Every structure is written in C-alpha cells, then in structure tokens.
Amino acid sequence: MVYRIHFTVEDLARTRVAQSPPPLMELAASVRTLQTRGHPARFGAWKRHVRTGLGPQARMVLDLIPPSGWAPTFLTRTDAGSPREVLQRVRATPRSQIRKDLAHVAQSHPLPAWTNHLPSDSTLLNQLFDSLEHVCTVLLLEHWQQIVGDTSADRTMRMRQLLDGGMERLLMGLYPRRIRWNPPVLELATLSGFDGDLHLEGRGLLLTPSVFALESPSIDIDARPQPVLRYPISEQASGSFRCALPESPPERRARTAVSSLLGPTRAAVLEAIADHPGCTTKQLATLARITSPSASEHATTLRSAGLIHTTRHRNTALHSLTTLGAAFLNVPPETTGQGR
Incomplete structure (x- = not known):
C-alpha cells in the first residue's frame, strides 16, 4: 500500500524537522x-x-x-x-x-x-x-536523554542534508526503503495497509525521527498545526541507544586504552563525536551525560590536541573528528565528517 503526500511550494517552505520526538x-x-x-x-x-x-x-x-x-x-x-x-x-x-x-x-x-x-x-x-x-x-x-540525543543527532544530519542539497536531498534521504520523493509527492510504503492521498494545502509537514519505529513510517494527518510524519532514525545517528541502559555508563563504553589515556569522561566525549559527527555542544552533553559547560570544556581540550575540529553555523558549534582523531580511535575517517 502507498500513501501519497502532496506538496506545494508553500508546503516545502513550511516543512521542518522536530527538535525532539513527541x-x-x-x-x-x-x-x-x-x-x-x-x-x-x-x-x-x-x-x-x-x-x-x-x-x-x-x-x-x-x-x-x-x-x-x-x-x-x-x-x-x-x-x-x-x-x-x-x-x-x-x-x-x-x-x-x-x-x-x-x-x-x-x-x-x-x-x-x-x-x-x-x-x-x-x-x-x-x-x-x-x-x-x-x-x-x-x-x-x-x-x-539518550532518545533525545539520538534524534537530535539525526536532526543535525538532516539539516546538513538540507544545506548541501536543499529540501529535495532531505526528503530523498529520509528512509529510502519506504519513503520515496517523487516531486511534488512524497510516497510512503506503509505496512499497515494505510493508503490514500493527503494534500497539505500550505500547512507543510513536521518530520520527526524515531528511535523505536524502525520498520515503517507513519503519519498523523490530524495533528495540529500540521500533519506529523514519523520516520526511522538514520543508522548514523542511532549509536547511543544501544548503550543507553543503566548498566552501561559512558565510562564503560569508552575504549579501555583511550579511557586510560584521556580519562573516562573525555574519552566518552570523543566517542560521542565519532558516533555523531556534526553534533552540537548541547547534543554532546546529552550523549556523554555531562553538563553543557563541561562538554564545551572537553571539546576545547580535544580540539587543542587536534583530535576534533569545530565549525560554526550561525551561533551553533558543530563538532567532528579530525583524521588524527579517527586514527586515535581506529575508526574510518570517512564515517566521521570532515577531517583535517
């Protein structure tokens, strides 16, 4: 079954990604x-x-x-x-x-x-x-906190897609297995047998990533002020929830050698940046379970050591690994954002 969402120019202008999941x-x-x-x-x-x-x-x-x-x-x-x-x-x-x-x-x-x-x-x-x-x-x-951290990381990735390729890139990359952008229609292949057509009529669409809904997108057509489309979180943004249980605190998740060298908290910060390239300082604090000032302090130290680099979009700092940081963690640099 296919459900079709019809966009106008006004709808594309008003479509946005939720800051956190409902x-x-x-x-x-x-x-x-x-x-x-x-x-x-x-x-x-x-x-x-x-x-x-x-x-x-x-x-x-x-x-x-x-x-x-x-x-x-x-x-x-x-x-x-x-x-x-x-x-x-x-x-x-x-x-x-x-x-x-x-x-x-x-x-x-x-x-x-x-x-x-x-x-x-x-x-x-x-x-x-x-x-x-x-x-x-x-x-x-x-x-x-982990759920919000993962969905915030997904939101950051979607914003980068929007900046790099416009709304078309964002809609094409939502969940290619079951969401297809066929301009000016977004087609959802649903598992529930839900089919039909929705004309947004200038309201736009609220896109919300989900940690738990991994099989199929779903839509609430009656939500106000605009319909809500829930889509599965991207694989690149889904790292922290696997380790979100109480028995797996950040210091256990940090690699032993890196933790011994940097200390458990700073190692956790570095790994969070590796798992969520382009994350903001606030997202980094959530992922590492520390305060925002502490996250900023650790990011400054890691940046001074050449392990991460920070770019700014307006008033927001976005953190990613450098090639040295990727080598330090023994992870492929192409999966961690732009290195130096």
Whole structure:
C-alpha cells in the first residue's frame, strides 16, 4: 500500500524537522517494539531490562497499543513537551474524544470489553492513565536523554542534508526503503495497509525521527498545526541507544586504552563525536551525560590536541573528528565528517 503526500511550494517552505520526538508517539512505538521480536541486537537488552520493571497495571496500555494495527489517538498524540508534561495533558482529554477514538479503532479490530465503559467510568479512566504513566516511566523516562540525543543527532544530519542539497536531498534521504520523493509527492510504503492521498494545502509537514519505529513510517494527518510524519532514525545517528541502559555508563563504553589515556569522561566525549559527527555542544552533553559547560570544556581540550575540529553555523558549534582523531580511535575517517 502507498500513501501519497502532496506538496506545494508553500508546503516545502513550511516543512521542518522536530527538535525532539513527541513523547507519546515515541512511547507507542516503544510499546509495539516491546511486543515484537525484531531487532534483537538493538533492543534485546532494553527489552530484558524493561520487562523486569513492568507491573500488572501495564496490561491496559499493552491491550490498547497492539504490536500492529490501530491504537486510540488520545494515547499516541503528537504533542511536544517533556513526557511528564504530555502525560498530564492526556488526563484532560475530553470524554467525547476518547469515545470517538475507541470507535475508530473498533472498526479495524476488537477491543477489550472494559473499553465499553471507559468514557463514562472515571475510576476506570484514571486506571488507564495511571497505566500509561507507569509504562512511560519504565519504557521511556529512564532512557529519554539518550532518545533525545539520538534524534537530535539525526536532526543535525538532516539539516546538513538540507544545506548541501536543499529540501529535495532531505526528503530523498529520509528512509529510502519506504519513503520515496517523487516531486511534488512524497510516497510512503506503509505496512499497515494505510493508503490514500493527503494534500497539505500550505500547512507543510513536521518530520520527526524515531528511535523505536524502525520498520515503517507513519503519519498523523490530524495533528495540529500540521500533519506529523514519523520516520526511522538514520543508522548514523542511532549509536547511543544501544548503550543507553543503566548498566552501561559512558565510562564503560569508552575504549579501555583511550579511557586510560584521556580519562573516562573525555574519552566518552570523543566517542560521542565519532558516533555523531556534526553534533552540537548541547547534543554532546546529552550523549556523554555531562553538563553543557563541561562538554564545551572537553571539546576545547580535544580540539587543542587536534583530535576534533569545530565549525560554526550561525551561533551553533558543530563538532567532528579530525583524521588524527579517527586514527586515535581506529575508526574510518570517512564515517566521521570532515577531517583535517
């Protein structure tokens, strides 16, 4: 099935990449990932970790967000903000909206019997919201910094594509396996059987990279102020989440020899730059789990040693390895950005 998104000149001008993923949209993707067997190398350790933390109350959310198929929109909304801020907003969802969303899902597959009483039963509704908060705490909150770090690195890469090749280069490179730019139409090959046409009519499109949604793009056509397209994060930007579990802090991830020479924190900073060429100082701080001033200080030291170089785009510093830095870490220089 193919879903077609039609662009005008105004739409291209208003299309942008989200600064961070919508928490509930990413939570829904993580719930689906937890219930499937795919990508064991990337998510195997994460699945084992979060399963030990999930309690019986998680079942309500797992029942409403199945491994595939539709889920109620009020549980997967595209609001921006921190996870806790968005969770609070969900509790204020009008009952009429909940009833409408459940009816829409019921057209595609059966829902649990208890959902029949959900819009009118305040106690049951609070139990569902408590379940959502519990699942979000276990699946996302502990790893949110790494998720934001990876999606920020992807955003940086997309901005570089935009600067180098314009909007065409950006749209062509989103996810070539299932997203095709056939001007002026963006074609999505969906796994859900969702097909049809969307005319943006000057609203543009919000592009949001996802750490967990690796199989297929998805779109929320009802999001405001513009539709939201979720696409799988690029391989170049997906390094940190594999090591995002508590038992794998930055100092363990740093190569032993480099860590011994530079110290664990500075080694982690250098490796973060190698994994995320072109990252900003703020992104670097998130990836290395240190403060921004500390990240800036370590970057200055590494730059003075000739291991990284820093370029500026407006008021933003972008860090990449030099050829010396690549040799120091024994990684191919062509994968680390422009060396010197």
